[in-house]
Amino acid sequence: MTNETKPASRNALYRVSQLMGFLLGARFFVAVLLTFALYVSTFFLFNREESFRNFVFDYKVHFIIICSVLSILAGGIINRFYDKEKDQLVKPFRSRLQNFLKEKYFLTAYVILNALSLGLAFFVSHRVFIFFLIYQFLMWFYSHKLSKIIVLNNFTFVALTLYPFFGMLIYYQTFSLKILFLAIFLFLMLFIIDVTKDTLTRNADKMFGYETIANRLGFQNTRSILLILLIITLIVSLILSIGIGFKNIIAWYFLLTTIVILGTVYMLFRNQKNDKFKSLNLLRLWIFFGILAMLLDGIYHKYPWLI
Structure with missing residues (x-):
């Protein structure tokens, strides 16, 4: 050169x-x-x-x-x-x-x-x-x-x-009951992701004056709060899967969400190295899969000849 x-x-x-x-x-x-x-x-x-x-x-x-x-x-x-x-x-x-x-x-x-x-x-x-x-x-x-x-x-x-x-x-x-439950589900998922993220940056947040649930209550109490939120999300996802009906692709997504939530709970309580990071990325990835599921479900019902 x-x-x-x-x-x-x-x-x-x-x-x-x-x-x-x-x-x-x-x-x-x-x-x-x-x-x-x-x-x-x-x-x-x-x-x-x-x-x-x-x-x-x-x-x-x-x-x-x-x-x-x-x-x-x-x-x-x-x-x-x-x-x-x-x-x-x-x-x-x-x-x-x-x-x-x-x-x-x-x-x-x-x-x-x-x-x-x-x-x-x-x-x-x-x-x-x-x-x-x-x-x-x-x-x-x-x-x-x-x-x-x-x-x-x-x-x-x-x-x-x-x-x-x-x-x-x-x-x-x-406005519909379905959209209300979808909004609750997405709100809970995003809230859980944000609180889990705070557990990863707890020390930095405390150092720079960010008051979070994780650095105020500690990881044990934060984990208990996350468990409650995950259980509520699991219930909402089951309600959505049953209410929407299993003829729809999106209903299967919400049914499979229960497995993802159980996996997240397992990783949070196993608490091994990188488990919090893995659970955070799993939930983020699952939201992306939800967008794809909605896309496929919409195409299937509006344009079934494409599938």
């Missing part, structure tokens, strides 16, 4: 590192997953009457989802800004990548993403504008204050994760 190509290759690597640092800082990959989940749930759960053609050409739906994604990306950036010191301890590799970009670039991106989201929202309607203005304020307030308040941090995190789905529910005005 010549002397001229070495600086060029280093510069390319530096640019790639900057890009990866920004994507991780904005939680781009989480936003991609939430976008996929929003489209699947919107078309196959909230949108019962509209045809696929009408759905594709309904610009308001796409604008609302784009506004959600832009707000989520901005929320990831502001959360990273307030959690920077803690992340250097618990996420050293990610923090190293993010250091390739100056702080002003992250903050500029935060302002631009929020402005684009609000601009698109205003184009749809003033109500959508207010909806996302509240969403962006709550994400900032969560990162600034609420993330350090015990229990409230977990509730707020889960509520903000579900906020865009609530928006689509209001847009289509699709």
Whole structure:
């Protein structure tokens, strides 16, 4: 390799590192997953009457989802800004990548993403504008204050994760007992994931002033709370599987959820090395499988000739 190509290759690597640092800082990959989940749930759960053609050409739906994604990306950036010191301890590799970009670039991106989201929202309607203005304020307030308040941090995190789905529910005005139980199930799963995550970062949270259930009550008491939540989730999943009916793919997903929950309980109480990390990733992966199950179930009922 010549002397001229070495600086060029280093510069390319530096640019790639900057890009990866920004994507991780904005939680781009989480936003991609939430976008996929929003489209699947919107078309196959909230949108019962509209045809696929009408759905594709309904610009308001796409604008609302784009506004959600832009707000989520901005929320990831502001959360990273307030959690920077803690992340250097618990996420050293990610923090190293993010250091390739100056702080002003992250903050500029935060302002631009929020402005684009609000601009698109205003184009749809003033109500959508207010909806996302509240969403962006709550994400900032969560990162600034609420993330350090015990229990409230977990509730707020889960509520903000579900906020865009609530928006689509209001847009289509699709309220039913099934959707209520689905919302309870997803809320419980996300709450359990967030509390389990806090058990992994307990020492760092205590060091930087984050009051969590894990560092206030200790692991034993937190594990008991998680057990209660997992039992409630198991009951809700059984109610959903029976209520939906086993002719539906999604019903089998909820039935299999009981096995996943029992496996999570086993790992939490076995408490061997990496068990908490394994149970956390198992629950995260299972939510992703739930999105796929909803997609397959929706295709099976709306377009059975595709399967």
